[in-house]
Amino acid sequence: MKKHSTKIYAWLYCLPAFTLIGVIVLFPILYTGYISLTNMNLYHWQDYTFVGADNYIRALVKVDSGFLSALATTLLWTAVNMILDVAIAYLLAVGLNVEGLRARRIYKTLLVFPWAMPAYVSILVWRVGMFNTEFGLLNRFLTALGFDKMDFLSRNVPAFLSCMTLNLWMSLPYMIVMIDGGLQSIDRSMYESAILDGANPWQKNWYITIPSLKKIMAPIIIMTTFTMFKQFDILYLLTMQKGAVSGSTLQTIITYAHQNAFVSNNYGLSSAVSMVIFVFIIVFSLWTNRAARTERSEQ
Amino acid sequence: MKSTGKKKLYLLFLNLFFICVCLLALVPVLYVFLLSLSSGGGALITGASGSLTLENYRKIIVEKPFLQWLFNSIVLSVGTMLLAMITSIGASYAFSRFRFRGKNAAMQLLLLLNAFPQILSMFAIFRLFRLMNLLDSHAGLIFIYAGSMCIFGIWNMKGYFDSIPIEIEEAAKIDGSGNLQLILRIIMPLARPAIIVTAVMVLIFVWNEYLFATTFMLREESYTLAGGLYQLQANDYSRSWPLFSAAAILVSVPILVIFFCIQKHMVSGLTAGGVKG
Numbered sequence: 001m002k003k004h005s006t007k008i009y010a011w012l013y014c015l016p017a018f019t020l021i022g023v024i025v026l027f028p029i030l031y032t033g034y035i036s037l038t039n040m041n042l043y044h045w046q047d048y049t050f051v052g053a054d055n056y057i058r059a060l061v062k063v064d065s066g067f068l069s070a071l072a073t074t075l076l077w078t079a080v081n082m083i084l085d086v087a088i089a090y091l092l093a094v095g096l097n098v099e100g101l102r103a104r105r106i107y108k109t110l111l112v113f114p115w116a117m118p119a120y121v122s123i124l125v126w127r128v129g130m131f132n133t134e135f136g137l138l139n140r141f142l143t144a145l146g147f148d149k150m151d152f153l154s155r156n157v158p159a160f161l162s163c164m165t166l167n168l169w170m171s172l173p174y175m176i177v178m179i180d181g182g183l184q185s186i187d188r189s190m191y192e193s194a195i196l197d198g199a200n201p202w203q204k205n206w207y208i209t210i211p212s213l214k215k216i217m218a219p220i221i222i223m224t225t226f227t228m229f230k231q232f233d234i235l236y237l238l239t240m241q242k243g244a245v246s247g248s249t250l251q252t253i254i255t256y257a258h259q260n261a262f263v264s265n266n267y268g269l270s271s272a273v274s275m276v277i278f279v280f281i282i283v284f285s286l287w288t289n290r291a292a293r294t295e296r297s298e299q
Numbered sequence: 300m301k302s303t304g305k306k307k308l309y310l311l312f313l314n315l316f317f318i319c320v321c322l323l324a325l326v327p328v329l330y331v332f333l334l335s336l337s338s339g340g341g342a343l344i345t346g347a348s349g350s351l352t353l354e355n356y357r358k359i360i361v362e363k364p365f366l367q368w369l370f371n372s373i374v375l376s377v378g379t380m381l382l383a384m385i386t387s388i389g390a391s392y393a394f395s396r397f398r399f400r401g402k403n404a405a406m407q408l409l410l411l412l413n414a415f416p417q418i419l420s421m422f423a424i425f426r427l428f429r430l431m432n433l434l435d436s437h438a439g440l441i442f443i444y445a446g447s448m449c450i451f452g453i454w455n456m457k458g459y460f461d462s463i464p465i466e467i468e469e470a471a472k473i474d475g476s477g478n479l480q481l482i483l484r485i486i487m488p489l490a491r492p493a494i495i496v497t498a499v500m501v502l503i504f505v506w507n508e509y510l511f512a513t514t515f516m517l518r519e520e521s522y523t524l525a526g527g528l529y530q531l532q533a534n535d536y537s538r539s540w541p542l543f544s545a546a547a548i549l550v551s552v553p554i555l556v557i558f559f560c561i562q563k564h565m566v567s568g569l570t571a572g573g574v575k576g
Binding site: 017262285 | 306310313314316317320321324325326327328330331334382385386387389390392393394397398399405409410411412414415416417418419420421422423424426427442443445446447449450453478503506507509510514525528529532533540543544547550551554555558559562
């Protein structure tokens with residue numbers, strides 16, 4: 001009797017949350033899956049018909065649909081950003097923990113600033129204050145040094161590098177704080193015995209610091225990889241705002257799906273792309289889950 | 300003796316290095332702050348030169364519907380926070396304390412749903428809301444925001460609830476408290492750090508969201524601060540960088556204040572759920 005009643009309570013407490021999530025998150029995803037099988041677009045808003053897997057074939061097989069190049073850009077973007085993010089944050093965090101660095105609290109507080117700023121404000125601020133051809137600080141530097149002005153966002157490669165710089169500026173503080181927290185949790189005595197054994201700083205980093213950080217950092221690195229993969233705001237706000245398209249044709253898969261839905265009104269194709277992305281995410285998270293589990297069972 | 304000299308030189312070099320890094324991190328913010336104080340509207344400013352003025356701040360507050368946007372932002376963030384917290388505290392209590400079939404599967408499903416970028420289902424939500432007549436209404440946006448933040452809340456708070464010993468509750472149960480009383484009187488006060496951090500994260504999320512706010516709100520007076528600021532720089536003809544900069548500073552200040560207030564709890568409040576998993 002008692003067991004029965006706790007079960008009812010459990011579902012009762014979950015009900016409001018599940019209803020909300022069901023309507024706002026789960027149903028739209030299923031609906032997106034449904035739309036992906038139709039030819040819904042601006043001309044077929046109500047009288048759309050089923051086209052089966054046509055949208056998927058168009059996205060995945062036809063090279064000129066742009067999806068495959070967007071996918072390549074996304075993978076390159078995620079990989080380059082992750083490597084630089086972790087490497088630079090690691091160097092800075094190790095630097096911050098050098099013994100005798102008295103001003104480290106001040107540095108830490110100042111370095112956190114880009115993290116605390118609202119993301120879209122930072123992006124718009126960079127667009128206006130840094131990359132802008134007329135007033136941007138970067139172009140002022142260039143002209144002051146005698147170079148020609150440069151439109152950072154009009155061609156693909158400079159646009160990619162500009163977006164990357166901004167992304168690193170925004171994401172490094174979080175990574176520094178996390179690695180810094182990890183560094184402080186490492187047992188000091190390990191270093192002392194390493195010094196007694198005559199290890200140099202490089203060896204200490206390689207054989208003590210990095211292996212100890214691995215465990216603590218794994219979930220954070222996986223989460224950050226998701227965030228980088230999903231990054232939409234930077235590319236969208238810098239290069240493809242309505243009425244202010246900068247000229248570069250750079251697309252990640254997320255901006256590609258968004259453009260197809262809200263600019264070219266090709267809802268079927270956009271939804272198909274969304275579902276493909278969702279499958280990627282499911283596979284990736286299952287894979288990381290399994291990797292984490294096997295690592296845990298090995299210990 | 301020689302080695303301390305070397306060490307000092309090394310530290311000096313390191314300090315110089317970090318001063319440069321900090322400058323790099325702060326330059327865009329400082330530049331925009333200077334822009335916001337520069338006189339001369341329109342696009343013909345010459346940067347930091349010229350006299351400093353608060354004129355831009357006066358203009359943005361008086362001439363633009365800034366206060367209306369602020370009001371909308373407050374309504375949306377508080378509304379979302381209440382809805383998301385009420386739903387997710389209930390659910391994370393159930394997930395933490397009760398055993399029921401499908402619990403683990405439900406937690407995993409929630410995690411997966413959370414990984415789906417909401418931008419991708421934006422069109423589906425748009426169509427759904429058109430049908431339900433929720434476009435261009437604050438209630439509609441509150442539902443969207445609360446729905447996505449609810450999952451974050453459940454995961455984040457469940458970990459903390461798990462760390463509260465169940466014996467405390469059992470003592471209260473013997474005294475005859477019901478489940479709801481248990482949550483209000485015992486769990487919520489004990490889990491205060493996690494609840495505060497979660498609530499603040501929801502607040503910051505809503506304050507910073509511009510894409511749904513501009514897509515689902517069709518009139519300028521119903522924009523949030525984020526939407527309004529976006530509009531300020533997107534509109535080619537009325538573009539004025541000093542005005543935009545002043546607005547950007549005004550919008551960021553509350554978030555900066557909140558962020559630095561809870562920064563101490565940030566690491567513990569955010570990782571309590573994740574590390575245990």
